Amino acid sequence: MASRSSALARPPAFRGVGRSILLTLPMALWSLLMFTPSFQHASGDHYIGAAAVILFMTGLFFLMMRTGETYRWRRIFFVALGFLFPVGFIAALVAERGTMSIPISRMVSGDTPFCFMVTPSIILPAAFARTVIFPGSILPTASNPHSIAIMIGLWFALTLVMGKAWCSYACFFGGIEEGFAALPKRRRLHRFITRFGAQLRLIPWAILVFVVLVSAAIFEPVYCMWLCPFKAVTEFPAVRNVETAIQMVVFIALFVGLVVVLPYLTKKRTQCGFFCPFGAFQSLFNKINLFEIRINREKCVDCGLCQTSCPTVALSKDSIREGKTLLNCMKCGACVDACKKDAAVWHLKGTPVAAKPERARLLFLYGTWALATMFGGSVLANGVHTLIGFLPLK
Amino acid sequence: MRTRILTILAYTGAALTLVVAVCVPFVLMGAFSNAVAHAGLHIDAAYSGGTVARTIDRGRYTIVVYQPVEPRLLERIEPFVQIVFEPAESLPAHVSDEIDLDGDGRPDVRVSFNVPADANAPLRGDVTALNATYISLTNVAGESFSRMVVRAGKQIVVRIPLHEGPARR
Numbered sequence: 372m373a374s375r376s377s378a379l380a381r382p383p384a385f386r387g388v389g390r391s392i393l394l395t396l397p398m399a400l401w402s403l404l405m406f407t408p409s410f411q412h413a414s415g416d417h418y419i420g421a422a423a424v425i426l427f428m429t430g431l432f433f434l435m436m437r438t439g440e441t442y443r444w445r446r447i448f449f450v451a452l453g454f455l456f457p458v459g460f461i462a463a464l465v466a467e468r469g470t471m472s473i474p475i476s477r478m479v480s481g482d483t484p485f486c487f488m489v490t491p492s493i494i495l496p497a498a499f500a501r502t503v504i505f506p507g508s509i510l511p512t513a514s515n516p517h518s519i520a521i522m523i524g525l526w527f528a529l530t531l532v533m534g535k536a537w538c539s540y541a542c543f544f545g546g547i548e549e550g551f552a553a554l555p556k557r558r559r560l561h562r563f564i565t566r567f568g569a570q571l572r573l574i575p576w577a578i579l580v581f582v583v584l585v586s587a588a589i590f591e592p593v594y595c596m597w598l599c600p601f602k603a604v605t606e607f608p609a610v611r612n613v614e615t616a617i618q619m620v621v622f623i624a625l626f627v628g629l630v631v632v633l634p635y636l637t638k639k640r641t642q643c644g645f646f647c648p649f650g651a652f653q654s655l656f657n658k659i660n661l662f663e664i665r666i667n668r669e670k671c672v673d674c675g676l677c678q679t680s681c682p683t684v685a686l687s688k689d690s691i692r693e694g695k696t697l698l699n700c701m702k703c704g705a706c707v708d709a710c711k712k713d714a715a716v717w718h719l720k721g722t723p724v725a726a727k728p729e730r731a732r733l734l735f736l737y738g739t740w741a742l743a744t745m746f747g748g749s750v751l752a753n754g755v756h757t758l759i760g761f762l763p764l765k
Numbered sequence: 766m767r768t769r770i771l772t773i774l775a776y777t778g779a780a781l782t783l784v785v786a787v788c789v790p791f792v793l794m795g796a797f798s799n800a801v802a803h804a805g806l807h808i809d810a811a812y813s814g815g816t817v818a819r820t821i822d823r824g825r826y827t828i829v830v831y832q833p834v835e836p837r838l839l840e841r842i843e844p845f846v847q848i849v850f851e852p853a854e855s856l857p858a859h860v861s862d863e864i865d866l867d868g869d870g871r872p873d874v875r876v877s878f879n880v881p882a883d884a885n886a887p888l889r890g891d892v893t894a895l896n897a898t899y900i901s902l903t904n905v906a907g908e909s910f911s912r913m914v915v916r917a918g919k920q921i922v923v924r925i926p927l928h929e930g931p932a933r934r
């Protein structure tokens with residue numbers, strides 16, 4: 372197998388076309404299986420949306436097989452997910468209620484779709500008082516199919532397979548900032564981020580502890596009501612008094628600052644790396660996930676390319692010296708693709724490091740990409756279908 | 766030997782992870798959702814209004830009276846009681862009802878509001894407290910979780926705040 376070059380330069384073919392097609396075949400069949408029900412809609416827009424997603428997801432998987440690179444192709448999917456999710460979601464809200472805001476009447480009737488980001492906030496009241504502090508419904512209803520049971524079931528099933536890779540293959544919010552981080556050529560504030568990386572990495576944990584404890588004390592989903600940057604591009608409580616007006620300002624400021632401006636300046640996922648409490652919570656599942664990234668010390672020359680390329684600062688000088696990533700590694704593959712010495716490798720826990728890195732990558736990708744296709748693919752199909760609806764074709 | 770056993774275990778685990786992934790859309794998602802659905806959880810009363818105390822039949826429509834809701838720990842809501850008028854389509858154009866909330870046979874509040882023909886039109890109403898336990902509301906819509914007269918689908922939801930302290934029984 373040819374060795375990989377930098378993520379920026381086009382690598383030589385890693386695998387022949389025939390073998391790449393063969394390895395892609397299971398994913399192509401899986402995509403067809405996942406989207407066959409969509410074809411039964413028989414409406415042109417749905418048909419196009421589903422067909423586009425099958426081609427898109429299968430095509431990207433083929434390119435991962437062919438080039439041996441993960442990050443570049445995964446990023447295309449993830450950014451598309453990040454930008455198409457709000458398109459479908461907002462269009463559905465506006466069509467149904469004419470606004471992105473949630474009036475209090477919909478909260479008391481349990482019509483707020485559940486968002487996985489709230490999960491850490493609801494754990495303690497659910498465990499100790501059997502109470503869910505979210506204005507949704509436990510079971511799906513006609514007016515709220517995204518019930519708490521459905522969304523938690525979905526999140527947990529995906530997390531069992533993906534672990535923290537959720538943040539690279541499933542979370543549409545992460546895709547938005549990855550999109551803004553991909554835009555500039557130059558990295559700014561790099562020295563600051565490297566120097567204070569350890570402190571910055573602690574912030575999401577601090578916010579997680581704060582959110583969990585305060586939510587349990589005041590019986591309110593604090594993150595949801597006060598700290599979620601993504602309210603700005605999904606739905607938010609209707610402004611009805613000074614408090615909800617301040618919340619609105621906070622949501623917009625966090626979104627602009629952490630999801631647009633800072634990622635653009637730094638080429639890092641600043642919200643994910645230095646703020647998101649759900650991301651910190653999700654890191655815990657890295658402990659039970661079998662796949663990880665390791666640094667082969669025999670090949671590593673301590674050039675720091677992997678550290679620079681990491682979107683969430685999940686590598687430090689010390690961790691590289693120990694041959695490991697940090698707990699917040701979301702298995703995006705950027706460091707593996709950036710390493711010119713093939714020292715950063717995919718790894719299956721329990722096996723010798725760097726023994727069969729491509730086998731580990733394949734095993735990881737089959738499970739993770741399959742679920743990315745199932746979950747993210749349906750979000751993409753919905754977004755495409757919505758966009759087609761905007762076109763003056765009919 | 767240890768490395769070999771670990772490697773076998775690791776690949777077995779990886780294969781199991783793949784099996785789990787394939788099972789997610791067909792079995793696991795539903796199974797986990799069912800487990801959550803049957804965990805005996807309920808939505809916080811600040812949002813759901815709490816548990817139903819009794820219903821009052823008014824012929825064309827029904828009034829559902831809920832148990833009073835008290836804030837827990839540091840919860841930032843006033844104590845309130847929820848009543849629901851349903852179905853909204855069967856209500857007369859103007860509702861003015863005296864309602865016994867505590868079940869002692871005497872009315873506790875008078876609730877009045879106009880029911881717009883358009884379900885999306887704004888709704889406002891008044892609540893007159895007929896004893897010292899309840900707080901009157903004038904021209905209220907969806908001000909807060911403890912003070913509201915709102916249309917929620919096929920229901921008109923009214924929340925009446927309760928006095929904290931000596932006025933409470």
Ligand code: SF4
Binds near residue numbers: 649
């Ligand atoms: S860190 Fe938070 S926002 Fe970022 S991808 Fe993970 S869950 Fe999503």
Ligand code: SF4
Binds near residue numbers: 681683696701703
């Ligand atoms: S350590 Fe590597 S795989 Fe992990 S988040 Fe950073 S770049 Fe991605």
